[in-house]
Amino acid sequence: MTVLDVRDLVVEYHADGIVRAVDGVSFAIPQGKTVAVVGESGSGKSTISQAVMGLLPPVAKVSGQILFRDDRDVGAETIDLAKLPRNGAAMRDIRGNRIAMIFQEPMTSLSPLHTIGDQIGEAGRLHRGMDRAQAREATRDMLRLVRFPDPDRAVDAYPFELSGGLRQRAMIAMAMMCRPALLIADEPTTALDVTIQAEILKLLRDVQDELGMSILLITHDFGVVANMADEIVVVYHGRVVERGSAREIFTAPEHPYLKALLHAVPTFAMTERLSPIRPIKPQLGAFGKPCPGAPGTPLIKVDNVVKTFRLKKGGFFSPPRTLRAIDQVSFTINTGECLGLVGESGSGKTTMAMAIMRAFPPTSGSVSLNTPNGWRDLASLSGAELAAYRKRVQLVFQDPFSSLNPRMSVNEIIREPMVIHDVGTAEERAARVRDLMGLVGLDPKMLRRYPHSLSGGQRQRVGIARALALRPDLLVCDEPVSALDVSVQAQVLNLLTDLRRELNLTYLFVSHNLAVVDYLATRIAVMCHGRLVELGGTRAVIDNPQHPYTQALLTAVPDANLDRPLDFKKLSAGRASDPSAWPEPYRLEPGQVPVMIEREPGHFVCAPGEAPSMKDAA
Known part of the structure; x- marks a missing residue:
């Protein structure tokens, strides 16, 4: 049929x-x-x-x-x-x-002014003639069908109270409400x-x-x-x-x-280079001299960093609650390497990246920079020293559209960092902008265009050019390819690979796509609930994952190969990220202190211990 x-x-x-x-x-x-x-x-x-x-x-x-x-x-x-x-x-x-439809972005597809229950039940009231009580009960049934953890509470929840995965489940429940023939x-x-x-x-x-x-x-x-x-x-x-x-x-x-x-699809253990449909030819010589520092020497040191955020009170007499977004994390980033920071949403990846950017000071512990005069704690930097550090560390954002000012031309966007830091004369800035366009493989004729007239890949390359305008030593890349098509993603990944290799750039690459990280990174750090649970060389972590959370992440990556399908039986919802559900010897009970244990040379795994702080997994 x-x-x-x-x-x-x-x-x-x-x-x-x-x-x-x-x-x-x-x-x-x-x-x-x-x-x-x-x-x-x-x-x-x-x-x-x-x-x-x-x-x-x-x-x-x-x-x-x-x-x-x-x-x-x-x-x-x-x-x-x-x-x-x-x-x-x-x-x-x-x-x-x-016929029902599930849209791409659940947050923009759901009304922020109505509860999940009202939005799901609306289909039943419109198409099945249900009254409010019947629609509410049918909504609970649909939420159970899509494996919502607490359907009775969810019917009165608003979209902003739910995670991305739960919002998408709510969208599926809404689409299933009338049991359509076609989804x-x-x-x-x-x-x-x-x-x-x-x-x-x-x-x-x-x-x-x-x-x-x-x-x-x-x-x-x-x-x-x-x-x-x-x-x-x-x-x-x-x-x-x-x-x-x-x-x-x-x-x-x-x-x-x-x-x-x-x-153009990245897969695990790739030995060949990705082949984008429309290859770009970056002019790597436009960057000037490669970044200083011998490859492999430590550049950034994260030492026992803890970051807590104060949450809103639950009531007038309730004590303030705190969220520990980063919990005793230690690692180093070496010059010329790409450290992949992976984990689910809420694991603390972006918070850790922002701490390295010096967007906020850590609650305890330190983030330090290797300088000719020794290690400097970023929290001690201020004034001219802090401005100099901000020139050395730049950020490439996840969404190439919302991170670019729609009222500024490409020329103004790339030139802006040089204007803010008072770098060069007007003529030198204009020449530098044209060099940067060639560096990321864009035609200088695009300088007068605005972000809305560029493709997603072109916008992301403009964002990379802007990040390189001050000739930084470290690029923090926060999910830079997650919103791109596979062909455009291959363009950007190859560009980042070439820039790192030829210019001695250092990357902190934040992502949840382990196949992308495997292609780009030299080492991988895995985070879960604010903790570092595994750290090691890319091949060691991908080929021989030790921690059950890392194993779950690898199991969940869909492979473009019919002979390696997802094992849905192993996907136990939520348990992989629950420290108390991890098998021995990795299980962490409340109050236990996590330490990093070196299982193999350079390969560290988190386990319970009695040490007062985590071992420096340098």
């Missing part, structure tokens, strides 16, 4: 000319199966899903057929969704009822940690089996595709360039575009 049959779909936008976003796309989704539509940003994936849901704007003109049939209903007829008025009663009856999942796991992503994928599989529904999966992540899809449709510039079963696509790709996409 076929639930959705798309035939020769064409979508054109008629505004200041005609733009054909989808050009003759055809595919079918059988009942109970998952079809993945893959491609880069701008290829037309989301436009196809919006055409099915009737969510396209008025300027979009649709031709072709979108045939939908729900065979679970007795006497159901085939409906051509392309011919239904998008705001008509018939389309509204289907949208959210028989459209538009990049449902892009912004999630690997462990949460794996749980969401397992959840989608379980719900699909229980309800017998079909899934249209929109994604650019081939690891997700390999673990979810029965059939794959590859889209390029609005056209289908290849289509087939998952086994055919992964084992015998034929179209050059598909082959290029697969070669």
Whole structure:
């Protein structure tokens, strides 16, 4: 049985000319199966899903057929969704009822003014005629179906009170409320940690089996595709360039575009260089002299750092609560290396990075810089010394769009750090900006353009150029490729690799994607609940993980290989990050002091101990 049959779909936008976003796309989704539509940003994936849901704007003109049939209903007829008025009663009856959608970013897709219970129950009240009490009870049932930890409390919770993974579960519960025949999942796991992503994928599989529904999966992540899809449709510039079963696509790709996409995916233990679809040629000589310091010498030393934050009071007479975001962390960052800092959201990665940036002083312990006059505690820096340190350490942000001022041109964005630190004359700054554009592989003709007119990869390269404007020694990269397509991600990763190797740059690379860290990092530090649980060389940690939390992270990484599927049975929700649930000898009970034990040369693992502080895992 076929639930959705798309035939020769064409979508054109008629505004200041005609733009054909989808050009003759055809595919079918059988009942109970998952079809993945893959491609880069701008290829037309989301436009196809919006055409099915009737969510396209008025300027979009649709031709072709979108045939939908729900065979679970007795006497159901085939409906051509392309011919239904998008705001008509018939389309509204289907949208959210028989066809549901999960959007990419759960925080922006959920109303911040309404509780989770009200938002999920709304579908039942609109499409099933439930009263408020019935909708509330049905909402609890759906929250149980999606494995919410406490459904009775969750119905009265607001989105900002939930983690990213729980917000996405709420979105799935909302989509499942009316038990649809077809679920459209538009990049449902892009912004999630690997462990949460794996749980969401397992959840989608379980719900699909229980309800017998079909899934249209929109994604650019081939690891997700390999673990979810029965059939794959590859889209390029609005056209289908290849289509087939998952086994055919992964084992015998034929179209050059598909082959290029697969070669751009980082995998574990890669020996060859990533091959982006559009390689860039950075002019590395534009940076000037390589950074000073002999490779391998310590540059930054983190010694028993603790950072606590004061939280809001629970009530008028309640004592203030504190959150320990970093708990006795020690490590060093050596000149010319890339230290990968990995862990789930809330593990303390970004807080640790901000402490190294000197965004705030640690509650106890120290972060020190190696200077010609010896080690200097960053907390002791002020005035000119602090300004000099800020020039030596720069940050590359996660989101390349929100981190760039939309009112400033590319030229002004890259020049701004030099203006703030009063570096060079106006002519020298202009020349430096042009050199930096060449350094990151961008055409100097783009200097007058604004961020909105650049692609995601171009924006991220502008962010890297801005970070390099002051010729820093250390780049702190906070999830710099998590929001990028695989092909653009390969561009940026290769650029960062070349810059580190040729310019003796030092990186602290914060990420939750262990495959990306494996490609880029020389050493890996794993954090969980503010603690450092494992530290060692990249190959030692990836090939021989000692700590159960590290093992869980590696187990949860989806591989773009059909012969290495995710082991969903090993994905025990939440227990991998619970120190009291770790097996011996790693279990940490409340009050126990963690210490770093050297299992192999340079390979440290966290375990309970009686020492007053953690061993310096230099």
